[in-house]
Amino acid sequence: MKSLKSIKNWTLTKSLKNNNFSFKRNYVLRFVPSLLLTNAFKSISSWKNYKPTPLLKLDKLQKNIISSATAGNHGRSVAWGAKRLGLKCKIFVSQYVSDTRVKEIKKFGAEVIRVKGDYENSLNECKKLSKKNNWKIVQDVSTKDYKLVPQLTMAGYSIMIKEISKQTNQYITHIFLQAGVGGMAAGVVTGVAKYFKRIPKIIIVEPDRADCVLQSIKHNKLKKIKIKKESIMGGMSCNEMSYIPWQILKKTSNCCVSVSDRNIAKTVAMLKDKKLSKNSIIGGECSAPGIISLVGVCNDTKIKKIIELNENSNVLVIGCEGNADVKLYKQLLSKGRK
Numbered sequence: 597m598k599s600l601k602s603i604k605n606w607t608l609t610k611s612l613k614n615n616n617f618s619f620k621r622n623y624v625l626r627f628v629p630s631l632l633l634t635n636a637f638k639s640i641s642s643w644k645n646y647k648p649t650p651l652l653k654l655d656k657l658q659k660n661i662i663s664s665a666t667a668g669n670h671g672r673s674v675a676w677g678a679k680r681l682g683l684k685c686k687i688f689v690s691q692y693v694s695d696t697r698v699k700e701i702k703k704f705g706a707e708v709i710r711v712k713g714d715y716e717n718s719l720n721e722c723k724k725l726s727k728k729n730n731w732k733i734v735q736d737v738s739t740k741d742y743k744l745v746p747q748l749t750m751a752g753y754s755i756m757i758k759e760i761s762k763q764t765n766q767y768i769t770h771i772f773l774q775a776g777v778g779g780m781a782a783g784v785v786t787g788v789a790k791y792f793k794r795i796p797k798i799i800i801v802e803p804d805r806a807d808c809v810l811q812s813i814k815h816n817k818l819k820k821i822k823i824k825k826e827s828i829m830g831g832m833s834c835n836e837m838s839y840i841p842w843q844i845l846k847k848t849s850n851c852c853v854s855v856s857d858r859n860i861a862k863t864v865a866m867l868k869d870k871k872l873s874k875n876s877i878i879g880g881e882c883s884a885p886g887i888i889s890l891v892g893v894c895n896d897t898k899i900k901k902i903i904e905l906n907e908n909s910n911v912l913v914i915g916c917e918g919n920a921d922v923k924l925y926k927q928l929l930s931k932g933r934k
């Protein structure tokens with residue numbers, strides 16, 4: 597594999613400053629109340645096998661530009677939860693979800709229903725059949741009329757910030773947050789509002805083929821976009837933001853950036869092969885774009901200045917996926933090592 601010198605050429609596809617930025621803790625915690633966050637931590641940290649997400653230093657990357665890392669996937673976690681509670685579970689997936697991911701979901705005893713078309717089609721089919729059969733939907737996308745489960749999901753994401761605040765006393769100046777519908781990013785922001793003493797700059801990261809947050813911030817309204825071709829970052833390939841995340845991120849994100857699929861494989865391999873840190877880190881396709889964006893910002897004087905990123909910055913990058921799709925992970929590793 598090429599040395600870290602090659603990252604000097606990594607670029608962002610788009611970057612956008614949020615002109616409506618105004619981070620107010622009370623505003624954020626109006627959408628996901630503080631008590632939900634407290635209860636989420638109490639409940640999840642008491643689960644058997646609970647382990648806090650480790651905060652790792654990407655010290656080798658730091659020398660070359662700068663951070664830190666953590667795993668998810670909604671359908672799989674719902675299937676896991678259903679098994680734990682002894683409940684029947686049906687997971688709707690689009691045609692783009694790989695067979696490997698489907699197998700992993702089935703391992704928890706869930707029935708997987710494949711729907712032709714994209715994520716939105718699978719969501720619509722889920723809503724239609726659930727209404728018809730009186731099934732309970734556990735969906736992480738909120739609308740004006742469907743808020744509680746997404747709020748609880750976001751409260752779950754906030755735990756990462758609680759865990760991080762226990763592992764470092766250093767002030768974090770910037771957080772790079774991957775977004776699909778924005779739930780993970782907004783959930784982390786609620787954690788920041790509750791647990792961090794000082795508010796870092798929030799940078800939202802998306803695939804350039806699915807930049808619905810960037811477009812919504814740009815137009816200052818929820819924008820539905822057309823995905824012409826699916827990104828390799830499958831979990832982030834969403835065409836419209838979730839309602840509550842939009843309310844939160846429209847005020848709390850300092851800037852939005854988008855990146856192509858080009859450097860995903862390389863970054864996955866670099867993480868695994870200790871090119872970025874002392875530790876070997878297993879990070880899948882959705883764990884890489886935060887790092888790529890950080891490098892991209894460092895290579896872009898204008899946006900770097902806008903978000904005040906410099907040698908004194910202490911940047912947090914959250915990698916929220918391990919080798920969830922084992923087959924794809926192996927392919928990326930092999931491609932990235934060439």
Ligand SMILES: Cc1ncc(COP(=O)(O)O)c(C=O)c1O
Binds near residue numbers: 667
């Ligand atoms: C690994 C991973 N990262 C990021 C995201 C994006 O999260 P959200 O859709 O809540 O923005 C997802 C969504 O499924 C994911 O699976």
